[in-house]
Amino acid sequence: MIDEAVLDDADALARVDREGSLRVLASAGAQVRAALSAEHDLERVRDDGRPRSVLVAGLGGSAVVGDVVAALAGAGSSVPVQRRKGGPLPGWVGPLDLVLAVSMSGRAPEPLQIAAEAARRGARLVSVCREGSPLADVTARARGTVLAVPRNGVPGVPAAGSRTGLWSLLAPVLLACGAADVLDLDAHDLGLAADRLDEEAETCRPASPGFVNPAKVLALELDGVVPVVLSDGDAAEAAAARVVSMLARTARVPAVRGTLPDDAGDVVSLFDGQFVGGAGSAGGPGGGAGVDPIFADPFLDGPPGPQLRLLLLSDTEDVPHAGPVRAVASHAGVRVSELAAPPGRPLQRLATLVARTDFAATYLALGGSIDPSRSVHLADLREVWASGDGATP
Template sequence: MLDETLLDDPDALQAADRDGALRVLATAGAQVRAALAEEHALDRVADDGRPRTVLVAGLGGSAVVGEVVAALAGEHSSVPVQRRRGGPLPGWVGSLDLVIAVSMSGRAPEPLRIAGEAARRGARLVSVCRDGSPLADVTRRARGTLLTVPRTGVPGAPPPGSRTGLWSLLAPVLLACDAADVLEVDHAELAGAADRLDDEAEACRPSSESFVNPAKLLAAELDGSVPVVLSDGDAAQGAAARAVSMLHVTARVPAVRGTLPDDAGDVVALFDGAFRPADDDVFADPFVDGPARPTLRLLLLADQAGEHRAPADRAGPVLEVAQHAGVRVSELAADPGRPVEKLAQLVARTDFAATYLALGSGLDPSRSPHLADLREVWAERG
């Protein structure tokens, strides 16, 4: 059960958040502005012109960057955008293609391997990583474009990791895609996204009480549930990928996601499955009967609020069926704006909510012992 008294105690929150995840998330706007200051490094990417395809490679917390870029590209980009978590570089990648390798530390094995293979094939290479890392060295030897991530974050806040430093990785990749004429994401749009990230950090700050803090409210709604994250729109699709990743790794909550209209049938089919809503029993005693089993919670992320959606409303029928089935719904719609601005608003809200959900459940949002074990096994096997 979520400890809401802890969520309303800033000192207790700070003590529980040992690595300062909330403070780092609050620097997301500053992460975007730091990337904008390095925009001049992309001149060569622009000079090389539009590639045939783009492949974004990332592992772990960096992998969601490729998911977000592919979602933003949607059906509007004339250049296919693919993402890759691991495995060999696809055979079709050659000198006409752009490979973007993303790794906060610059040491993740899969992006490093893919970058090296891309260099051998003569593909265009852009890397986003820390300077002095193996990935930075590979990029320089290949005469690719290196976009460096600062080793230190905002003064007073801990340095970001690949999970809390999403915008340190995503903003440079978006700028690279704009320079390559793959996406239209200009300086003004990213500056607007930084402003929205600042606004969300203020609204979701630890000192804001639960009844007015939108992220704490969302954490309370998700508590004890199996979230099904459904996205409506390209920006929402990218935000949904990030939300599920944060729910898994930060809050340790199993979650699934789908996209409208393609996955509407798969989602509503869950409404009468094993996690269907339970009949409310006012006489139920959790000490005698055991804790209530988790039930589905539909989390709808939308590019636009319901009153602004197109006449062919894709979410309306799903929400209607959910209401009939007794499935509770949390709906989060972005304010009007450009795609990356909407993405920023949705991502920030769910980032803070997942972190509050972890802290309120007695979990460290920054450290998972089993994830650490998995990394050790990966390291041992090379």
């Protein structure tokens, strides 16, 4: 449960946030500008022209990069975009295809293996990683393009991992996709997105009181519930994938996601289940909601269980699909949180959705005295994998 006193005390937040996650998130706009000011050599990417298809390989916090590229390309793109977290390189990838391998450290085995196989097949290869890393070496030997991530990140900001440093990975990838004529965007679009990220950082800053800070408000709404994230629009779908990942890895909260209208039926079916209704209730007669939690008696009805909460994300001005779901949720007694991106270019709208929910997930962790940068069990898992029993997450 969130301690609201901690949430509204910037010093208390800083004591829990020992690795400075909030400061790194606030540097998202600066991460984009650092990528724009870097001397990335995209001439060869541009000269090679539009590829037959694009495959984006990324794992963990880097995986959402592929979701964003696919979202910005859209369903109507003439260049198919596929995402790959691990496993072998698909058999159809060849010299006409572009493989983008993304890893902050440049050491993640899966992107590294995919890059090596892409090089063997003669595919066009672009890597976003640290200079001098194994991934950079594989790419250089294949005469591919290495878009280096700065080792020191943004001056005055703690070092970013792939989760909090998303935009330092995403910006070079988007520049490469623009140069390859896969996406209709350029440095100007990235500059507009950086401005939007700066606006969100100011709005959601730690010193901003909870009643006017939209990220803190959303964190309170997601406290102690089972979030179900529904997206409407391509950019919102990519943002939903990011939200679920951030809730799990940052706030330690399990969440599921779906898209509208495809998954509306699956989601409203949950309204008849055990996560809707009163304390200790799996639903009233006929599968309806049980006792209202406000009137529940903990002695007669049992302790309250986690309740489902719907989070609607939209990146479109007109939301024709959300209305019916919202109405059914209201009738079933399911509470709804909504976040609609302000008008702008697709990348701007995506930036708003990602930044707002990134801050909310981090405040949800910090308000519950959880350091978002440290997970004992994730560290244990990495140790096991590093011992040779599997791949690194």
